[in-house]
Amino acid sequence: MGDFRPVPDVLAYLGGRWRVDRTVRDVASRAEGRFEGATVFRPLDGGGPLHEESGTFTWQGAARPAERTLRFLPGARPGTADVRFADGRPFHDLDLTSGRYVADHPCAADLYRGEFTVRDADHWRTVWRVGxxxxxxxxxxxxxxxx
Known part of the structure; x- marks a missing residue:
């Protein structure tokens, strides 16, 4: 998994509309779910885009609408991002200048560890492990x- 595409400016790269396909796997129970939808990164005052995701999440045969909003602000270094929840709370940093980045987000007693990889101009991936x-x-x- 060493073919990553460096992204000199993550905020410029993400701009626009993306088709989203997410699998959610519960390791303990082996239950699986799926989210299908779209993410739009639209301009936000303050120099970064607003991430608006919407679609359908199916879990154990039940499909329901799902959505989330994140704020992507300019990061501490040029070309990086400071990702925040819709209410402004910090989520994680994002630096794709090497084409790959690992971020941690503690949430109560659980740890979210996200790996972000860019394959090319039109394909990127995240894998979050939550433990x-x-x-x-x-x-x-x-x-x-x-x-």
């Missing part, structure tokens, strides 16, 4: 740019 007393999950998301 702790409350969760044992793997969330794998494929993003494909819509033209």
């Amino acid at each position: 702790g007393p409350a969760k044992d999950l793997v969330l794998t998301t494929e993003y494909v740019r819509e033209r």
